[in-house]
Amino acid sequence: MHFVAGLDRVRQMRGVLCLYEGVCSGAADGYARMRGAPAAILLHLGPGLGNALSNLHNARKAKSPVVAIVGEHATWHRKYDAPLTSDIEAFARSVSHFIKTVEDPAALGLAVSETIAAALAPPGHIATLIVPADISWLPAAGVAGLFVDRPIRAQAAAENIENAARVLRLANHRAALILGGSCAQAAGLQAAGRIAAKTGARVFIDRSAPRVAAGIGNFQPTKIPYFPEDAGAALAGLTHTILAEANVPISFFGYPDTPSSPLPEGCESSTLAALEEDGAAALEALAEECGAPRQHSFSAEHAEIQPATSGTLTIDAMGQTLAALLPERGIVSDEMITAAGPILQHLSRAAAHEQLTITGGSIGQGLPVAVGAAVACPDRKVVALQADGSAMYSLQALWTMAREGLDVVAVIFANRRYRILDIEMRRTGAPPMGQAADNMLDLRRPDLDFFSLSRGLGVPATRAATAEEFTRAFQAAVEQRGPCLIEALL
Amino acid sequence: MHFVAGLDRVRQMRGVLCLYEGVCSGAADGYARMRGAPAAILLHLGPGLGNALSNLHNARKAKSPVVAIVGEHATWHRKYDAPLTSDIEAFARSVSHFIKTVEDPAALGLAVSETIAAALAPPGHIATLIVPADISWLPAAGVAGLFVDRPIRAQAAAENIENAARVLRLANHRAALILGGSCAQAAGLQAAGRIAAKTGARVFIDRSAPRVAAGIGNFQPTKIPYFPEDAGAALAGLTHTILAEANVPISFFGYPDTPSSPLPEGCESSTLAALEEDGAAALEALAEECGAPRQHSFSAEHAEIQPATSGTLTIDAMGQTLAALLPERGIVSDEMITAAGPILQHLSRAAAHEQLTITGGSIGQGLPVAVGAAVACPDRKVVALQADGSAMYSLQALWTMAREGLDVVAVIFANRRYRILDIEMRRTGAPPMGQAADNMLDLRRPDLDFFSLSRGLGVPATRAATAEEFTRAFQAAVEQRGPCLIEALL
Numbered sequence: 009m010h011f012v013a014g015l016d017r018v019r020q021m022r023g024v025l026c027l028y029e030g031v032c033s034g035a036a037d038g039y040a041r042m043r044g045a046p047a048a049i050l051l052h053l054g055p056g057l058g059n060a061l062s063n064l065h066n067a068r069k070a071k072s073p074v075v076a077i078v079g080e081h082a083t084w085h086r087k088y089d090a091p092l093t094s095d096i097e098a099f100a101r102s103v104s105h106f107i108k109t110v111e112d113p114a115a116l117g118l119a120v121s122e123t124i125a126a127a128l129a130p131p132g133h134i135a136t137l138i139v140p141a142d143i144s145w146l147p148a149a150g151v152a153g154l155f156v157d158r159p160i161r162a163q164a165a166a167e168n169i170e171n172a173a174r175v176l177r178l179a180n181h182r183a184a185l186i187l188g189g190s191c192a193q194a195a196g197l198q199a200a201g202r203i204a205a206k207t208g209a210r211v212f213i214d215r216s217a218p219r220v221a222a223g224i225g226n227f228q229p230t231k232i233p234y235f236p237e238d239a240g241a242a243l244a245g246l247t248h249t250i251l252a253e254a255n256v257p258i259s260f261f262g263y264p265d266t267p268s269s270p271l272p273e274g275c276e277s278s279t280l281a282a283l284e285e286d287g288a289a290a291l292e293a294l295a296e297e298c299g300a301p302r303q304h305s306f307s308a309e310h311a312e313i314q315p316a317t318s319g320t321l322t323i324d325a326m327g328q329t330l331a332a333l334l335p336e337r338g339i340v341s342d343e344m345i346t347a348a349g350p351i352l353q354h355l356s357r358a359a360a361h362e363q364l365t366i367t368g369g370s371i372g373q374g375l376p377v378a379v380g381a382a383v384a385c386p387d388r389k390v391v392a393l394q395a396d397g398s399a400m401y402s403l404q405a406l407w408t409m410a411r412e413g414l415d416v417v418a419v420i421f422a423n424r425r426y427r428i429l430d431i432e433m434r435r436t437g438a439p440p441m442g443q444a445a446d447n448m449l450d451l452r453r454p455d456l457d458f459f460s461l462s463r464g465l466g467v468p469a470t471r472a473a474t475a476e477e478f479t480r481a482f483q484a485a486v487e488q489r490g491p492c493l494i495e496a497l498l
Numbered sequence: 499m500h501f502v503a504g505l506d507r508v509r510q511m512r513g514v515l516c517l518y519e520g521v522c523s524g525a526a527d528g529y530a531r532m533r534g535a536p537a538a539i540l541l542h543l544g545p546g547l548g549n550a551l552s553n554l555h556n557a558r559k560a561k562s563p564v565v566a567i568v569g570e571h572a573t574w575h576r577k578y579d580a581p582l583t584s585d586i587e588a589f590a591r592s593v594s595h596f597i598k599t600v601e602d603p604a605a606l607g608l609a610v611s612e613t614i615a616a617a618l619a620p621p622g623h624i625a626t627l628i629v630p631a632d633i634s635w636l637p638a639a640g641v642a643g644l645f646v647d648r649p650i651r652a653q654a655a656a657e658n659i660e661n662a663a664r665v666l667r668l669a670n671h672r673a674a675l676i677l678g679g680s681c682a683q684a685a686g687l688q689a690a691g692r693i694a695a696k697t698g699a700r701v702f703i704d705r706s707a708p709r710v711a712a713g714i715g716n717f718q719p720t721k722i723p724y725f726p727e728d729a730g731a732a733l734a735g736l737t738h739t740i741l742a743e744a745n746v747p748i749s750f751f752g753y754p755d756t757p758s759s760p761l762p763e764g765c766e767s768s769t770l771a772a773l774e775e776d777g778a779a780a781l782e783a784l785a786e787e788c789g790a791p792r793q794h795s796f797s798a799e800h801a802e803i804q805p806a807t808s809g810t811l812t813i814d815a816m817g818q819t820l821a822a823l824l825p826e827r828g829i830v831s832d833e834m835i836t837a838a839g840p841i842l843q844h845l846s847r848a849a850a851h852e853q854l855t856i857t858g859g860s861i862g863q864g865l866p867v868a869v870g871a872a873v874a875c876p877d878r879k880v881v882a883l884q885a886d887g888s889a890m891y892s893l894q895a896l897w898t899m900a901r902e903g904l905d906v907v908a909v910i911f912a913n914r915r916y917r918i919l920d921i922e923m924r925r926t927g928a929p930p931m932g933q934a935a936d937n938m939l940d941l942r943r944p945d946l947d948f949f950s951l952s953r954g955l956g957v958p959a960t961r962a963a964t965a966e967e968f969t970r971a972f973q974a975a976v977e978q979r980g981p982c983l984i985e986a987l988l
Contacts (some may be wrong), residue, residue, distance in 0.1 A: 009919070009926045012939075016932030025938050027890040030549070054592060055555045055860030059520070059891070061548030061589065069581055085752030088759075089745055091559055091706055091859035098592040099551065102544060102585055145754055145927050216581055255579055262575030264635055269578075369581035370545030372518075400517040400894055401549070407890075410944045429499070436499040437635050442506030448515050449502075454900045454956025464951030466944025
């Protein structure tokens with residue numbers, strides 16, 4: 009309550025109300041990805057933190073700095089079993105790199121600084137500060153918080169760069185760079201592209217890279233595919249991987265009779281830059297070391313793409329329209345799940361933009377991340393490409409878009425099915441589905457009506473059942489400012 | 499996946515799809531409260547469990563038996579840092595009394611039995627079973643699960659009963675019975691009423707009692723009030739409390755210069771029945787010991803109540819209508835927050851019914867609990883009395899009501915404000931709110947439109963702006979079967 013009341017005294021702090029804590033934590037993730045600085049989320053005791061955990065899990069995998077402030081009972085009230093009493097640190101432990109409970113009002117300022125510093129420590133962490141109520145309301149004598157500088161990332165060791173150059177010389181096209189963390193942003197990609205052009209090395213983007221530059225003008229390596237067979241095919245023939253802010257590739261799930269790693273047997277991995285180091289600088293140094301040309305243009309001939317204007321609405325038609333109309337510097341929040349493959353393929357021909365993906369596999373982050381990205385970058389269009397089943401995990405985000413007038417267009421891929429589970433069901437060798445099982449994967453009866461849901465949350469909506477309708481709706485969305493939703497009926 | 503596929507082979511298991519895990523866990527709580535038996539919820543790795551935690555917290559405080567089955571990566575895939583990899587036991591620890599990870603397919607059957615037994619052990623627990631994917635898909639040789647009998651609760655010690663009788667003889671109206679757990683159901687209340695009639699003892703219901711019998715024909719003691727001053731006034735003059743499946747009363751929150759306990763200083767407490775004992779039987783034994791009359795009727799003169807049919811829509815008008823029209827044996831899911839006081843007062847004059855309250859203070863359980871209660875008791879009308887702000891935590895529950903054709907009427911108290919926080923803000927001594935703080939408590943701009951939201955989730959809705967409209971809508975709702983929603987514009 010005192011934190012909320014303080015918003016009127018500390019006007020540099022912008023309060024953004026979300027209707028559910030999972031929206032807060034996802035928005036903090038989106039904000040951090042675009043700003044590199046933490047947002048603070050204010051949560052109510054253990055259960056409020058509980059509601060935020062799923063998107064904090066995603067933020068943790070994205071290495072996004074997030075400061076979670078969790079209110080707690082007054083210090084002397086904690087020992088009783090009041091209704092909201094819980095072990096808040098137990099809730100926090102599942103996702104937090106840093107947890108501190110403040111026990112003395114005079115220590116609060118420093119504790120806040122320490123929490124922000126912990127969140128910012130490379131590569132970025134979830135830092136949780138638990139503040140008992142009396143710590144807020146008692147007078148705090150003594151020192152206030154300290155200004156926390158944004159830390160400078162450590163440079164990768166020179167021997168890493170020499171070693172990588174040697175590997176590339178020996179293995180060339182049997183070696184691959186794997187780009188994660190900040191290396192999938194424009195500078196890292198540019199350097200990786202120069203290296204590839206010079207050495208013949210293959211380049212892949214780690215699926216967990218939180219922010220990926222894409223579209224015309226960028227070097228656009230393949231993302232390591234989701235399914236292990238596809239990943240295995242993409243990575244076939246490699247004898248070396250060089251990791252730039254990335255871990256050794258691992259399959260999303262384990263499946264019967266399928267190895268956890270999609271890498272060929274015996275493939276060796278070495279680190280160019282660790283997760284907490286400056287991978288883009290290491291890539292640039294490696295490009296120099298390899299003697300790669302300074303200038304290298306990836307501006308593919310910009311074939312004029314036309315939006316789809318006729319026929320039934322298919323994922324390909326949507327991809328064509330999105331590629332044609334996506335504004336330059338647009339931010340795509342990608343929670344498309346099964347539609348992601350074909351759509352991202354189309355978006356490689358779009359104007360230069362950035363993509364924010366679901367890093368921790370926990371669905372319900374797409375719309376919240378869009379909220380945070382839009383707050384962080386008010387001058388850029390945010391396009392949330394959102395599967396329908398996962399949209400229902402955090403649809404409350406639309407209301408915050410409306411209240412804050414955020415420039416977001418949400419596109420719902422309404423196939424009315426947990427489509428990915430059809431595939432996972434087959435893959436795990438489960439017996440063929442009967443009616444009861446099928447029913448658990450089905451989002452019909454009743455159909456989710458995103459048109460009404462969006463309007464109920466204050467966001468204007470349209471529904472598109474044909475390619476022409478979708479194109480008209482998306483065109484209108486990019487021409488206006490402010491939130492809107494398009495329910496694409498697939 | 500194998501668990502889902504199994505639904506077609508084990509037809510005694512009814513699969514109910516919820517769009518969000520918080521709905522599952524709240525529904526399991528509602529089911530357990532009405533059946534005394536656990537529902538199983540199926541959750542997807544750590545983050546899926548994370549989404550369920552808030553309502554599992556409430557279920558834990560309600561002592562509801564719940565079996566949480568959490569899918570995990572295949573045993574050999576766990577050691578890698580895949581996107582969904584997390585410490586699931588860390589997620590589980592915040593709410594679970596029992597946690598087991600199965601490491602061998604042959605052990606799965608017994609582990610399930612053990613989990614069910616742990617959930618059922620009085621007074622009821624959250625039991626979490628973590629099942630790696632390969633444990634599901636590998637053939638399981640050997641023993642299957644064992645049938646788990648519902649345990650019989652232990653009787654309270656005879657000396658507890660003698661001691662309570664002695665306290666009542668000595669202290670009479672300066673003694674109070676505090677009824678929690680199962681004691682607030684009809685049998686326990688009846689016995690407590692007989693004791694009160696004979697001895698002059700005061701009787702209170704613990705705020706955390708998960709299921710309370712109310713309305714005409716029941717002995718209806720006061721619930722211990724929410725705010726410590728009100729609770730203090732209600733409990734003033736007591737020298738003894740006798741606890742029947744209840745803990746010593748504790749304020750919901752601690753406040754500046756306010757003690758944690760609302761009991762008078764020096765008031766002693768003794769236990770009639772511990773949380774895990776049979777409190778209703780102990781109350782009956784105590785009634786015998788006190789020589790209370792066997793028969794005692796609490797059927798107050800059933801003054802004919804008329805629904806409100808004119809004027810603006812006020813909380814009192816709603817209470818009058820609800821009291822007049824609530825069907826006999828109705829189940830009220832109460833997440834009214836600030837409206838609860840006056841509405842429950844009115845409902846004391848309604849036909850006999852039962853009330854399921856928010857036990858752990860974590861909002862967003864009202865609609866999910868209604869789902870579970872309706873699944874458990876298909877022949878009883880469920881009335882979810884729901885504040886608007888908290889409705890937005892788990893509104894997805896409406897879709898499950900529609901899909902399952904559950905006989906639930908959801909009444910939304912649409913005051914467009916986190917009203918309780920206005921009060922809490924003052925109580926904690928925070929400085930007067932400015933515009934920025936006020937904005938964080940406000941649910942306007944844009945207004946939440948529950949009419950559209952409900953239809954978007956497949957539940958027919960009406961909107962009531964006058965007492966007459968509300969009465970007409972509620973009358974129609976009780977006369978039909980199946981889900982509907984009334985947005986009451988306050």
